[in-house]
Amino acid sequence: MAAGQPGAADDGEDRGGLRAALSGLTTRGRSFLAAGVAAAVCAYVLGQGDLLRVGLLLAVLPLVSVAVLHRTRYRVAGSRRLSPSRVTAGSEARVHLRMDNVSRVPTGLLMLQDRVPYVLGPRPRFVLDRVEAGGIREVSYKVRSDLRGRYPLGPLQLRLSDPFGMCELTRSFSAYDTLIVIPRTEPLPTLRLAGEASGYGDGRQRSLALAGEDDVIPRGYRHGDDLRRVHWRSTARYGELMVRREEQPQRARCTVLLDTRRSAYQGAGPDSAFEWAVSGAASAMVHMLERGFAVRLLTDTGDSVPGAGPDGFAGSTQESADSAGLMLDTLAVIGQSDGEGLSPAYDVLRGGNEGLLIAFFGDIDEEQAAVAARMRRRSGAAVAFVLDSGDWGHGGDGPGSAGTEERLRPLREAGWIAVPVPPRTDLARLWQQAGQLRAGTQSAGSGGPTGFSGGWS
Template sequence: MTIGPTGQAEADPGEKGGARTALAGLTTRGRSFLAAGVAAAICAYVLGQPDLLRVGLLLTVLPLVCAAVVYRTRYRVAGSRRLSPARVPAGSEARVHLRMDNVSRLPTGLLMLQDRVPYVLGPRPRFVLDRVEAGGRREVSYRVRSDLRGRYPLGPLQLRLNDPFGMCELTRSFSTYDTLTVIPRVEALPSVRLGGEAKGYGDGRQRSLALAGEDDAIPRGYRYGDDLRRVHWRSTARYGELMVRREEQPQRSRCTVLLDTRGLAYRGAGPDSAFEWAVSGAASVLVHMLERGFSVRLLTDTGSSVPGEGADGFAGSGQGSADAAGLMMDTLAVIDHSDGAGLSPAYDVLRGGDEGLLVAFLGDLDEEEAAVAARMRQRSGGAVAFLLDGDSWVREPNDVPHPMNRQEERLRMLREAGWTAVSVPRGAPLDELWRQADRERAGVVTAGGPSGRGAGS
């Protein structure tokens, strides 16, 4: 049997086990017939009733013959599984396509096909294939859906063989399986101009090297295929060989998305919890920034970054943009609470250089961690913080808010440090908060003068 696009396996239902395996496959009906036959045979012997003995022998032999026939049935089947799609947002459906091929020279009997799926994806699918002719195939499909992100194994497939009387049933499992990745929900964000001294692409950008199509004064040697209109004649005369002007590529804007995963920073659990909102928000911003042409990275409170630590840790150029998005979505699909108590590891990573735009999703902050978060703004061209209001996420609608709410104090500390800080109440839509952050940033810039140019995001 073939499972998925890479793994292959085939099943011969009669090639494993022995008589013990066949007897173990007796169904409740088969065991009942066998027990009744033995009991009838004993009673016939005690009572001296030959007719009852014949009935007992019939009841005993029938399930044994069925088990032998099922056990000796030999044919080979192959199958394939295809996920459409293999990566699906939480709350959306994916379809699993199964195909069974009879690669033997004989038609099959009654087959029951069953696929193993985690309970969060729905009930275990079962299909009955009445008869598959020699060289024939059958195609079936089923749907899976999960409101919880994660990576879920599908398979292995199980094939059940039954006799016509339902006396014996044998199951064969196949070795390979596929994985369905359920990523966080991604919300489309509007195009706004968030503050950030980013270089390269984006509206309102600063360009430190050159614009697209501008030439660097430093020439290089001619290479086959270079446009002769780019020949630098002065350098050619100086070096005695054909030289051409370089084409300088614009430097890409950078964006770091910081996700606070500390377990003590969030309360509640489930798909509607504050932590799941933060994960979904981080995924939405990452996808939005990649679509706007930014080089992005995902940073957690533990100091680990995705796509990686190589060079500056950013990714998102050309074909690498899709690969980087997939890697970050796969990471967010399985990310969980960390055991860390502070944001210092993330601060150590950010203080190493100019990181462009910084977008942070933060849980509950005490005074010390709020001060650490405030210092992250020093080396960032622009900083936007979405601070989740923990009290509102666990408070019932009819509850009276706590009079000593510290959310405003934390927002004030971040804003004084230069952050554009937005409070996130329970169930708030991210696109509205995204616009609110842009309005607050514009208000700060208008009040304080043109302190910096916006980065198109």
């Protein structure tokens, strides 16, 4: 059985043959069989032919039911369809089941049971009345999870029963589907900060285009280039079609850094600090893609999203939705690492200026704060949202609250816009607060240790 496509029960599961079918006799079937055998024995002892015929009838009826079910058990097909197949945490998805009786005889009573993880709720069970030959039955149920992840649905189990209720056979379909529960995302306000503009909007960076006849920089002709851009002098010189380079927008880059160190977070569950950080990274990533940035998702281990591109960045104008889906699928299953520091992520970032850097940190000590400070030197702008596990573990009244500002000081001195994250605070509010901090830095004067060139939206 495949999602959205009909399938049949797996023949390989019938290892016991008729023995397995006989084991499916119900209490009624076993009672009829026992009564038939007893009547036959009594008829033989007493020499009653009529009683023997009654005994044979009672014994043969459940055996015939077993034989019929054993012969026709593969004639039922099923399919499953998820709507939708990707949902955010806390949202519901509906699972549609369809059963087709592809045999020429009607079925008896059918009971469907779909296997689902306990996180999604109890196992759904449905009882279907007699399905006529060629008939179709459709049922559906809802699933919901507050925890992100990838959850298998299936395989579907089908229990067949004969019209007399003598025998029940349980068969499983072979295929299953996967429900992807992605982190919650929230819309973020558009903030305009001085410096380098974002995406393809106003003020975007452009590569220089030299338009003079003597200092033009041509390139080879590519399929689809306007023939009016052909530079004939260079064409004659190189012996192939050459075209003038025009102003090419340079796509602004953004790296979203997620701290996944197990030692940096305390607690578990949908309201834990780590889950907030994952949700925040997802929200920032989607927002920056919508603003036209090329976005890279990076973790403390130095890993980025597979398939995002040769440089790790993804999200062209045409593929931003696909890029967002790929990164959200990665965040749906991301877990906490056993790493002890942020050095692997710094090794990835120190290769050059990577544009805007948005980081979601857990607990950071002086050593890790120094590593984060060095990251700032390799970015055009840097914004950090720092979670304190002490605050989250005690509802904001724990011992970690007093030391939060002390932990942020090295980051701010290095040029980060560092924002503490109180328990269960909306990212949109903190996003706005980061913009206000930047505005305050600008009003105090640029060029100091906290100034930076770059922008974010």
